[in-house]
Amino acid sequence: xxxVLLVEDEPQLVRALRINLRTRGYEVEAAPDGRTALDLAxxxxxxxxxxxxxxxxxxxxxxxEGLRGWLSVPIIVLSARHASEEKVRALDIGADDYVTxxxxxxxxxxxxxxxxxRAAPAEQAAVVETATFTVDLAAKKVLRDGRxxxxxxxxxxxxxxxxRNAGRLVGQRSLxxxxxxxxxxxxxxxxxxxxxxxxxxxxxxxxxxxxxxxEPGMGYRFER
Amino acid sequence: xxxVLLVEDEPQLVRALRINLRTRGYEVEAAPDGRTALDLAxxxxxxxxxxxxxxxxxxxxxxxEGLRGWLSVPIIVLSARHASEEKVRALDIGADDYVTxxxxxxxxxxxxxxxxxRAAPAEQAAVVETATFTVDLAAKKVLRDGRxxxxxxxxxxxxxxxxRNAGRLVGQRSLxxxxxxxxxxxxxxxxxxxxxxxxxxxxxxxxxxxxxxxEPGMGYRFER
DNA sequence: AGGCCCCTGCCTCTCCAGTGGCAGCCAGGA
DNA sequence: TCCTGGCTGCCACTGGAGAGGCAGGGGCCT
Numbered sequence: 001x002x003x004v005l006l007v008e009d010e011p012q013l014v015r016a017l018r019i020n021l022r023t024r025g026y027e028v029e030a031a032p033d034g035r036t037a038l039d040l041a042x043x044x045x046x047x048x049x050x051x052x053x054x055x056x057x058x059x060x061x062x063x064x065e066g067l068r069g070w071l072s073v074p075i076i077v078l079s080a081r082h083a084s085e086e087k088v089r090a091l092d093i094g095a096d097d098y099v100t101x102x103x104x105x106x107x108x109x110x111x112x113x114x115x116x117x118r119a120a121p122a123e124q125a126a127v128v129e130t131a132t133f134t135v136d137l138a139a140k141k142v143l144r145d146g147r148x149x150x151x152x153x154x155x156x157x158x159x160x161x162x163x164r165n166a167g168r169l170v171g172q173r174s175l176x177x178x179x180x181x182x183x184x185x186x187x188x189x190x191x192x193x194x195x196x197x198x199x200x201x202x203x204x205x206x207x208x209x210x211x212x213x214x215e216p217g218m219g220y221r222f223e224r
Numbered sequence: 225x226x227x228v229l230l231v232e233d234e235p236q237l238v239r240a241l242r243i244n245l246r247t248r249g250y251e252v253e254a255a256p257d258g259r260t261a262l263d264l265a266x267x268x269x270x271x272x273x274x275x276x277x278x279x280x281x282x283x284x285x286x287x288x289e290g291l292r293g294w295l296s297v298p299i300i301v302l303s304a305r306h307a308s309e310e311k312v313r314a315l316d317i318g319a320d321d322y323v324t325x326x327x328x329x330x331x332x333x334x335x336x337x338x339x340x341x342r343a344a345p346a347e348q349a350a351v352v353e354t355a356t357f358t359v360d361l362a363a364k365k366v367l368r369d370g371r372x373x374x375x376x377x378x379x380x381x382x383x384x385x386x387x388r389n390a391g392r393l394v395g396q397r398s399l400x401x402x403x404x405x406x407x408x409x410x411x412x413x414x415x416x417x418x419x420x421x422x423x424x425x426x427x428x429x430x431x432x433x434x435x436x437x438x439e440p441g442m443g444y445r446f447e448r
Numbered sequence: 449a450g451g452c453c454c455c456t457g458c459c460t461c462t463c464c465a466g467t468g469g470c471a472g473c474c475a476g477g478a
Numbered sequence: 479t480c481c482t483g484g485c486t487g488c489c490a491c492t493g494g495a496g497a498g499g500c501a502g503g504g505g506c507c508t
Contacts, residue, residue, distance in 0.1 A: 188496080188497090189496095189497095191497095192496085192497060192498060192499095193498095193499095195497095195498090196497095196498065196499070196500095207498090214497070214498090216496070216497070217495085217496070217497095
């Protein structure tokens with residue numbers, strides 16, 4: 001199911017959108033202000049963000065910037081402002097679409113579908129194999145020697161981020177941000193504990209990891 | 225360079241868009257009708273398509289359908305029709321954005337940038353090669369003779385700054401500022417130590433560096 | 449009530465960052 | 479010709495940050 005993060009402060013509009021999205025099979029998380037939005041984005045990992053630029057606590061531009069850099073999902077901006085500079089600014093700092101109020105519900109939904117469709121192909125390659133274990137990203141399963149390995153939610157989240165960036169280094173901060181949220185960027189000890197657990201469950205020789213590799217001082221890397 | 229396929233039958237609009245796109249560094253292919261558009265798309269493989277729905281020979285919807293299925297680049301639709309059903313239809317059969325005429329040139333260009341940006345990551349190849357080693361900026365890896373070279377965080381930061389400015393001189397102050405921060409602009413001895421370490425790890429003959437070159441009294445330069 | 453997961457605290461160990469000392473090279477001046 | 483000063487490269491050393499291992503408690507969900 002597609003998760004939508006709806007950032008909007010007008011209750012009626014939230015209500016209307018929520019109903020429309022729900023009936024079309026979307027899961028909706030609503031945030032009435034920027035702070036809540038950033039928090040929810042970190043904790044719930046939406047597939048797409050619908051963002052009103054006129055929020056009570058922060059400038060919409062700040063919200064976009066707060067999301068971009070670590071979240072790559074599409075952002076569709078809603079705004080009452082028709083001015084060209086506003087649109088250009090929002091699009092250039094990372095928004096994917098800009099819809100001016102008042103808007104037709106049908107059009108917004110179509111733009112949402114288009115944005116989600118374009119973002120989708122990125123999640124291909126749902127199965128990644130190594131010499132000792134197999135990760136099925138879609139099914140959320142890990143097999144080792146034909147047997148299923150049980151991972152806790154946190155363990156799975158970490159493994160998922162690393163596998164999606166297979167071969168690339170993932171910095172400690174970005175890993176912490178993706179799994180625990182922006183407030184935990186400095187808790188590097190969490191990583192040590194959970195990487196050790198993952199290695200115990202997955203590596204043939206946990207003392208000499210071949211797939212879940214530490215880059216001292218920088219981060220971690222998954223190698224197949 | 226980004227190649228734009230511009231499908232539009234009004235000569236003035238083609239002219240205006242062509243000039244605007246050219247000056248911004250895009251390569252422009254123009255097609256006045258649907259048949260030409262499909263033909264050009266097949267032969268020239270554009271990176272993005274700007275498509276007017278009102279064409280003399282075919283319905284714009286057919287053009288979108290003719291492109292989609294084998295071409296995955298973004299399609300931005302231009303149209304004089306504001307009706308909601310039109311937009312929904314175009315977006316649902318594969319368009320990525322829908323801009324109604326008359327439109328602001330700035331806005332169209334911003335939407336174009338957003339569409340290209342979203343499609344881009346697939347073809348990024350942040351890899352720089354020299355005769356003796358290879359730097360992969362995205363994966364944060366350095367290969368030498370097929371083997372991976374381990375760099376410490378500081379070593380990597382320095383190498384990254386130099387490689388991103390390949391061929392250009394990087395002043396001692398700016399290098400210190402980028403790696404250690406503004407407070408360290410005078411600690412030129414740091415550079416001597418770490419450049420020596422990098423040369424030992426990467427240069428074929430560290431005593432006679434070919435890629436990490438000192439410009440006495442000025443700074444350092446990376447040459448491939 | 450029980451189980452399990454998340455997080456913490458402690459210990460050990462590795463190794464990187466930064467320091468200081470010294471030698472080589474070059475250019476300019478005595 | 480020799481000396482000197484500035485810049486660079488090389489090496490050894492040390493403090494400390496960061497990494498892993500282990501054990502245990504608190505809290506949430508079932």
